[in-house]
Amino acid sequence: MILLKLFWSFFQIGMFSIGGGMAAMPLIQNQVVNLNHWLTLIEFTDLITIAEMTPGPIAINAATFVGIRISGIPGAIAATIGCIFPPCIIVSLVACIYFRFKELTVVQGVLSGLRPAIVALIASAGLSVFMLAIWGEDGFSTNPQTINLVSASIFALAIFILRKWKPNPIYVMLGSGIIGGVIYLMI
Amino acid sequence: MKNKKHIYRKLFTSTFYLSAFTFGGGYVIIPLMKKKFVDDLQWIGEEEMLNLTAIAQSSPGPVAVNAAMLMGYRVAGVLGALVTILGTVLPPFITLSVISVFYTALRDNTVVNAVLKGMQAGIAAVIADVVMSLGSNVFEQKEIVSVIIMVSAFIATFFLGVNVMYIILVCGGIGAVKILIQMKKVQKGGDPQ
Structure with a gap:
């Protein structure tokens, strides 16, 4: 199912983009252009330009953009949730540790x-x-x-x-x- | 109970508002968050905000989302975190959903591009301002190790392109070593001979 693919692709992007939006770029390109052919290279470059012009982190912008083009709003939701899922889990874990042990x-x-x-x-x-x-x-x-x-x-x-x-x-x-x-x- | 709801609403609207202005990369949300949550609302101290930023940067995912999530959790627990995530993700989600339909028109629009180019200078100034504040705090603390870390990390990342993860690991390690050395000194000093 395409929604699952969108979710999983952006899950991987979210998982491995550490240290800021620019780092996510090659990952997004790999998933969206090379592997899944959801965008052509030209469309991908457009996406980068748009993502810089719109508010919000690049990864989220990319997720929404690709998601909508592939499967409309449900696609956008699937991709965006996929993108923020891994950070949510990991940040929660790190936060728990931080708040528990920060006095150490x-x-x-x-x-x-x-x-x-x-x-x-x-x-x-x-x-x-x-x-x-x-x-x-x-x-x-x-x-x-x-x-x-x-x-x-x-x-x-x-x-x-x-x-x-x-x-x-x-x-x-x-x-x-x-x-x-x-x-x-x-x- | 009314108080709690008030906090959630404030968290959501603040985060939504901040996220709506996070142009040009996630980093600009940090000065915005500092102004809102540290200076205006005083829900958190500057040092703790930097701690949270450190965690946000060290974890996968966009800095803006992570930082907002941590802030939400810190202020109002799990529900607070959920509220801030929603607040952060909705502006780009809505904007992109609307734009993706006619983005080529937007991309080539001269007015839009002119305004964005102007904003770029403003964003640079906003980030420069917060760097000056935070940086001068580091200098004022008169800890030579901190200053060295700050300068070296800057050189490493801006000029040498060292991966953020390495910088975080090394600097965290230095911090740990420094504290352990200090603890050893205190132990030795307080040891009754």
Whole structure:
């Protein structure tokens, strides 16, 4: 049954995508394009673009998209549940252990080592988005002409506002979208 | 009882709202969660939130879903976790269901692309802001090991592309070793000779 196949495919994707959405990409491609031929490579590239444009984690977006195309809403539900099932189980287990044993010194030690690492990982992700915004898909270049001045200005303004007045970051994102939208449409 | 229902509803709406704005990859949900759950609602401390983020990253599955689930469990038990999972999954589910029908039109639409490009700079700023806050906290704690871990992990992941799992294992290991050394020192010091 196709619903079961969808569930199982995305179960595997959910199971093995550790450390963020980008890691899931090759897995999704393998399952969706290579193994099951649910999407062509071009459609897959479209999917990535759409998934970056829509809210939510890439894996969930992919699950819903593929699911709907293959079997409508039930397909989307099957794929999405398949995708979040393994994380739910594993995170629950880890959480149980954490909440049960978090007072233990060793656990506290491990976490004290992890916390700065997490900050570094977030910083790394942030820097990637920053470079994408300023230099676009071609990546970093010392040539000052490649710098997207609109993005750079919005970034500077946004970070100034964030540090100074600590507003709700969602408003900052929306504001950047609107300002950017208007400017980009004008030029 | 009314109080509990109120919490579940708040959890759901908060998570739904946050998930609706998680553009450009799952990581941006972390500053959003920090603002909402640590700063505004004060349901959890910053340190604990980082602990939960660590667990969320170390486990399979999208960071946003894991983090939301953990937050929900922490605040309101199993039902809380279910509520947050639902809140996190529904926005992309609804959006994608609607969009998949006419996605090509959307993909090529100039207005949409312009707004998204603008948002990109905003997202970068939001993440940069939270990194500055968290990073300066690490520096302020004046623990040289933490600072070294932070810098090395950054170099390893951004410049060297080391797999997240290795970084987590190594840093967790360093943390454990450090604590064990400290415990040994205390033992030796307190030992009546």
